Amino acid sequence: MAKTIFITGASRGFGKLWAEALLKRGDKVVATARNTDALSDLVKQYGNAILALELDVNDRAACFAAVEKAKAHFGRIDVLVNNAGFGLFGAVEETSEQEARAQMETNFFGLLWLTQAVLPVMRAQQSGHIIQVSSFLGLVTLPVLGLYNASKFAVEGLSETLATEVKQFGINITLIEPNGYTTDWSGASASQTQAMDIYNPVKQAFQEGATPDMWGKPEATIEAFLKVVDSANPPLRVLFGKVAYNAVKQVYGQRLASIEEWKDVSVTAHGH
Structure with missing residues (x-):
């Protein structure tokens, strides 16, 4: 059965790739972007199946208005894909207030407003699926991406909490946590x-550690994404x-070992 899917950040990268895959198989798509010119090819090819909306996710009122338009146009929204976001590269000490706020505004608050x-x-509807495009950097960290890491950690905490609050309404939450892909996320x-x-020296070590095989192929995510969208019982993460898989497995193993090592201190700190 065809679904109606609302995708932010649909002008390029994962957003456009996934929007096209959904349209190709017969779903209806609400695709948002700061500039909808980038969606004109999809509008031309898929006509009434796509509603292209101009949206800056930092504008809370505009987010609510876009959802109202989508609901009025298609009658329902089965899936929200919060994909809009960008990467801020630089050491924590280098980051200006404006840069820090801009990173959180888009990656965290924009996602919150749409949610x-x-x-x-x-x-x-008593049904729905909210897919938050997080990152494996919402679970582990890399240097020179401190504010990006922080924005995705915030998305993780928000979404895990939300999942416990809205399950009663038939709404599922999924956090998609990609590693780096050859989109323009780290470029334009x-x-x-x-x-x-x-x-x-930290930046140089970071760059030298980024071998070509570390970057995934964006097209390879399509099948995985559609599997998540179609799942009757989708995963939280x-x-x-x-x-991403190897890094998270390794880091979480180390965290558990450290927790056990300091267990006596933790228990003593409880007081009774």
């Missing part, structure tokens, strides 16, 4: 802090990419 806007629609979409030479 809040779609919840009344899905509650009324990215933002850079003003460099401090003192952090050059799903990693996309073998780098």
Whole structure:
């Protein structure tokens, strides 16, 4: 049965790739972007099956208005895919207030506004699926991506909590956690802090560690994404990419070992 899917950040990268895959198989898609010109090819090819909306996710009122338009146009929203976001590269100390706030505004607050806007629609339907495009960097961290890491950690905490609150309404939450892919996430979409030479060794080590095989192929996510969309019992979390899988498994093993090592201190700190 065809679904109606609302996707943010649909002008390029995962957003456009997934929107096209959904349209190709007969779903209806609400595709948002800051500039809808990038969606004109999909509109031309798929006509009434796609509703292209201009949207800056940082604008809370605009997020609510976009959801209202989508609901009025297609009658329902089965899936929300919060995909809009960007990467801020730079050491924590280098990051300006404006850069830090901009990173959180888009990656966290934009996602929150759309989530809040779609919840009344899905509650009324007694069904729905909210897919948050997080990152494996919402579970583990890399240097020179401190604010990006923080924004995705925030998305993880919000979404895990939300899942426990809305399950009663027939609404599922899924966090998709990709590793790096050969989209323009680290290129044209990215933002850079003003460099401090003192952090050059950390940045150099980071760049040298990024081998070509670390980057996944965006097209390979299509089948995985559709599997998540179609699942009757979708997972709360799903990693996309073998780098993400290996990194999270290793880091979580180390965390558990450290927790056990400090168990006596933890228990003593309880007081009784």
